[in-house]
Amino acid sequence: MLKQPTPESAPIIKKRISDPLPVQMALIGLTLLFFITFIFLPLGLVFAQAFSKGWEYYLESIREPYALEAVKLTLTTVAIVVPLNALFGVTAAWAITKFNFRGKAALKTLLDLPFAVSPVIAGLIFVLLVGSRTPFGSWLGEQGIKIIFSTPGIVIATLFVTFPFVARELIPLMEAQGRDEEEAALTLGARGWQIFGKITLPNIRWGLLYGMILCSARSIGEFGAVSVVSGHIRGQTNTIPLHVEILYSEYNFAASFSVASILVFLALLTVGVKVTLEKQFQKNSFHH
Amino acid sequence: MNLEWIKKITITASLIAASGLPGAVAEATTVKLLNVSYDPTRELYQSENAAFAQYWQKKTGQTVQIDQSHGGSGKQARAVIDGLDADVVTLALAYDIDAISDSKLLPANWQTRLANNSTPYTSTIVFVVRKGNPKKITGWDDIVKPGVSVITPNPKTSGGARWNYLAAWGYKQKQTGSKEQAKNFIKALYKNVPVLDTGARGSTLTFAQRGLGDVLLAWENEAHLILKEFGTDKFEIVSPAVSILAEPPVAVVDKNVAKHGTGKLAEAYLNFLYTPQAQDIIAQNSYRPRNPAALKKYAANFPKIKLFTLNEVFGNWRSAQKTHFNDGGVFDQIYLP
Amino acid sequence: MELFQGKRRNILPGFGLSMGYTVFYLSAIVIVPLSMIFFNTIPMGWEPFLHTVTAPRVLASYRLSFSTALFAAIFDAIVGLLTAWVLVRYRFAGRQFLDALVDLPFALPTAVAGICFATLYSPVGWLGETFAKWNIEIINSPTGIVVALIFIGFPFVVRTIQPVLEEVEQEIEEAAQCLGATRWQTFRKILLPHLFPALLTGSTLAFARGIGEYGSVIFIAGNLPMKTEIAPLMIMSKLDQFDYAGASAVALVLLLISFSMLLLLNAVQEWQQKEYR
Numbered sequence: 001m002l003k004q005p006t007p008e009s010a011p012i013i014k015k016r017i018s019d020p021l022p023v024q025m026a027l028i029g030l031t032l033l034f035f036i037t038f039i040f041l042p043l044g045l046v047f048a049q050a051f052s053k054g055w056e057y058y059l060e061s062i063r064e065p066y067a068l069e070a071v072k073l074t075l076t077t078v079a080i081v082v083p084l085n086a087l088f089g090v091t092a093a094w095a096i097t098k099f100n101f102r103g104k105a106a107l108k109t110l111l112d113l114p115f116a117v118s119p120v121i122a123g124l125i126f127v128l129l130v131g132s133r134t135p136f137g138s139w140l141g142e143q144g145i146k147i148i149f150s151t152p153g154i155v156i157a158t159l160f161v162t163f164p165f166v167a168r169e170l171i172p173l174m175e176a177q178g179r180d181e182e183e184a185a186l187t188l189g190a191r192g193w194q195i196f197g198k199i200t201l202p203n204i205r206w207g208l209l210y211g212m213i214l215c216s217a218r219s220i221g222e223f224g225a226v227s228v229v230s231g232h233i234r235g236q237t238n239t240i241p242l243h244v245e246i247l248y249s250e251y252n253f254a255a256s257f258s259v260a261s262i263l264v265f266l267a268l269l270t271v272g273v274k275v276t277l278e279k280q281f282q283k284n285s286f287h288h
Numbered sequence: 289m290n291l292e293w294i295k296k297i298t299i300t301a302s303l304i305a306a307s308g309l310p311g312a313v314a315e316a317t318t319v320k321l322l323n324v325s326y327d328p329t330r331e332l333y334q335s336e337n338a339a340f341a342q343y344w345q346k347k348t349g350q351t352v353q354i355d356q357s358h359g360g361s362g363k364q365a366r367a368v369i370d371g372l373d374a375d376v377v378t379l380a381l382a383y384d385i386d387a388i389s390d391s392k393l394l395p396a397n398w399q400t401r402l403a404n405n406s407t408p409y410t411s412t413i414v415f416v417v418r419k420g421n422p423k424k425i426t427g428w429d430d431i432v433k434p435g436v437s438v439i440t441p442n443p444k445t446s447g448g449a450r451w452n453y454l455a456a457w458g459y460k461q462k463q464t465g466s467k468e469q470a471k472n473f474i475k476a477l478y479k480n481v482p483v484l485d486t487g488a489r490g491s492t493l494t495f496a497q498r499g500l501g502d503v504l505l506a507w508e509n510e511a512h513l514i515l516k517e518f519g520t521d522k523f524e525i526v527s528p529a530v531s532i533l534a535e536p537p538v539a540v541v542d543k544n545v546a547k548h549g550t551g552k553l554a555e556a557y558l559n560f561l562y563t564p565q566a567q568d569i570i571a572q573n574s575y576r577p578r579n580p581a582a583l584k585k586y587a588a589n590f591p592k593i594k595l596f597t598l599n600e601v602f603g604n605w606r607s608a609q610k611t612h613f614n615d616g617g618v619f620d621q622i623y624l625p
Numbered sequence: 626m627e628l629f630q631g632k633r634r635n636i637l638p639g640f641g642l643s644m645g646y647t648v649f650y651l652s653a654i655v656i657v658p659l660s661m662i663f664f665n666t667i668p669m670g671w672e673p674f675l676h677t678v679t680a681p682r683v684l685a686s687y688r689l690s691f692s693t694a695l696f697a698a699i700f701d702a703i704v705g706l707l708t709a710w711v712l713v714r715y716r717f718a719g720r721q722f723l724d725a726l727v728d729l730p731f732a733l734p735t736a737v738a739g740i741c742f743a744t745l746y747s748p749v750g751w752l753g754e755t756f757a758k759w760n761i762e763i764i765n766s767p768t769g770i771v772v773a774l775i776f777i778g779f780p781f782v783v784r785t786i787q788p789v790l791e792e793v794e795q796e797i798e799e800a801a802q803c804l805g806a807t808r809w810q811t812f813r814k815i816l817l818p819h820l821f822p823a824l825l826t827g828s829t830l831a832f833a834r835g836i837g838e839y840g841s842v843i844f845i846a847g848n849l850p851m852k853t854e855i856a857p858l859m860i861m862s863k864l865d866q867f868d869y870a871g872a873s874a875v876a877l878v879l880l881l882i883s884f885s886m887l888l889l890l891n892a893v894q895e896w897q898q899k900e901y902r
Contacts (some may be wrong), residue, residue, distance in 0.1 A: 027707060094643045
């Protein structure tokens with residue numbers, strides 16, 4: 001997964017067979033064309049609108065208290081969701097790839113399921129589960145526990161929506177790596193956690209990191225499911241995407257897109273983190 | 289192999305978590321109220337809340353913080369039913385509050401508890417057309433003509449859209465006395481509708497920003513807001529001779545205020561909406577005030593339209609909803625081949 | 626745990642712990658909440674259920690959701706393969722930047738995406754103007770839905786193909802070339818079969834996601850009954866009538882279809898892996 005060329009393998013990379021230049025140019029051109037129409041233009045629109053009233057207005061809109069509250073809520077959600085789903089992803093991948101058991105395909109399908117569930121349904125199920133119409137929900141209400149229409153609801157809905165990302169990333173990777181290394185360590189007398197920490201974890205770190213990045217990107221941007229469980233209380237239960245929508249329906253386009261641009265920056269930031277960590281790792285592994 | 293990278297991730301994550309912890313709880317002297325409302329009232333309640341906070345501070349010395357939640361009227365009602373802790377609801381139509389009362393959060397006779405059917409302000413349905421009125425639209429009969437493109441949201445998902453629909457139906461039924469003709473009229477009208485957005489604001493954007501349609505059916509207050517936001521040089525308002533009296537009701541959610549101990553405050557808040565000061569703000573936001581003095585003061589904004597009430601034509605909201613908008617109702621029928 | 630006892634002896638430790646946690650977490654976050662759809666449909670009874678999910682408007686919305694998601698998934702498969710290939714195999718200025726932007730559809734809220742596309746492709750928008758000249762309608766038509774779904778599903782395809790393509794051993798290609806195969810033959814006969822499972826997975830995920838997508842589509846679809854009304858919107862409009870059972874019924878059908886599709890996909894892959902061994 002995302003192997004960076006190490007010094008030893010570099011010469012091989014150079015020698016690698018490649019397509020003729022015109023083919024390369026044509027394929028890159030086609031890719032660019034797609035990126036322009038489907039990625040750059042929407043992105044351009046976001047920034048064009050964000051800066052349509054000038055820099056100062058832009059800064060003002062993203063420093064506005066409600067916007068800051070939304071950013072805080074979104075980051076809180078990400079900080080809870082990503083570690084939980086990462087922990088789950090690693091555990092599930094360990095169980096699925098290191099052991100044989102019946103019903104594996106069904107289990108894997110269940111892991112994928114949240115991808116296929118409409119965000120509308122993803123929000124609805126939690127309302128049906130812990131909404132105050134239900135016995136369980138009204139009991140929770142009597143205990144003074146609020147889940148939906150407050151932060152826990154937003155966190156749970158986001159957990160659901162981003163549930164498969166880490167596991168999805170790790171399972172194929174660990175399947176490809178097999179279990180020989182771990183089994184060898186076992187015969188050499190290593191204990192379970194040692195095997196995991198010294199062998200498995202280093203082997204899967206890029207997959208894990210990558211899954212976590214996708215997971216955080218998606219939790220930052222989730223709109224549909226969160227919108228159902230949020231309650232839309234300004235300054236309290238509005239995440240960034242919801243705040244964007246609110247500003248937009250207030251006809252405050254410039255502010256709305258300014259806040260949306262924060263999301264773009266956050267997305268780029270996560271990728272930046274990934275690139276930096278990759279470089280860092282390359283340096284470290286080189287010294288070994 | 290070192291585990292440096294794990295440490296880094298952990299540190300980053302915990303930093304994010306620390307910076308993201310929810311802010312401190314509001315001070316004890318502040319009392320809180322949650323007003324769950326529908327989409328177009330954002331600007332109205334921003335002003336009303338500020339005015340009420342001042343009024344309440346003067347009266348009791350308490351600082352009051354009013355939180356707002358806005359969204360489609362039906363969705364908001366559903367959220368309250370499912371546990372959104374609204375102290376007061378201010379929705380687009382009585383049917384939505386009826387639904388809340390069905391789940392026993394407030395008594396069934398809620399609408400009799402405040403003056404004027406619990407509607408401190410009213411509005412009506414008007415047309416917004418492009419500058420110069422190129423399609424020469426002056427009344428309801430003009431918008432069903434072939435070649436006129438009408439923008440209105442989906443009555444299934446938007447409260448405003450239901451008022452639009454009922455206004456058109458009521459106009460025809462009152463004019464001809466025939467439900468059959470009214471139905472045909474509605475059929476012709478929706479033939480002219482190229483897009484059904486899920487909410488009133490979505491329709492406004494389709495019409496004003498994306499340049500679709502010749503005429504937008506809108507709340508009167510939204511029509512004024514469109515002119516303000518998008519420019520009087522681009523659009524103009526056409527008021528039909530006859531339209532519906534749209535009554536967006538307000539109510540205290542008894543169960544929730546009992547839980548929060550905010551009953552007095554919530555009641556005072558809604559009663560405040562009937563005071564001359566609040567009625568003035570209502571008129572400034574282009575809602576029709578109940579107070580005659582305020583209505584007179586802003587008469588220029590509210591041209592004389594012959595307004596009929598929903599009850600006159602449809603009996604009540606429950607039956608209107610059932611006949612027209614529920615699954616298999618008239619609205620569904622006009623789309624079936 | 627008896628059920629899960631396998632044929633090959635599992636010698637590594639931690640099966641009970643990891644499997645236990647997996648099943649617990651899966652149940653808490655996914656299965657128990659999703660079962661609510663089922664439990665809310667049951668009280669309806671069989672007849673009303675059938676009546677609800679086979680109403681003409683509902684059927685039309687299924688048709689629309691499936692066909693647009695399918696078109697989008699096919700388009701994504703082609704463009705995703707192309708993008709992954711270009712990003713992995715070629716070195717050019719700005720490559721990493723493009724690589725970074727692949728994830729954008731995940732991070733950009735779907736509503737923002739929908740608004741952007743509706744604005745771009747509206748008759749007065751940057752792209753819509755051009756299309757309007759050719760009399761091609763994008764927004765408020767199924768085409769618009771496809772456009773939005775292509776955007777939503779794109780990262781799924783790229784991100785599943787990319788790692789596989791990275792791992793492909795160049796020696797195989799070299800060998801094929803030595804044996805006189807043309808570049809195109811090598812690609813079609815050697816690489817494509819190797820990439821196919823990933824391509825299938827990616828586009829199935831894009832497809833499944835497309836069926837359920839709501840936020841971006843409602844801004845661009847037009848939402849006309851029988852014509853441009855997507856299935857998730859049917860759920861929403863039932864909810865707005867406080868018809869929880871009806872909404873659950875439509876949701877249940879969508880859920881079952883998506884689930885069986887994924888199950889089929891995983892079965893096909895399992896089978897392919899066995900073939901491969």
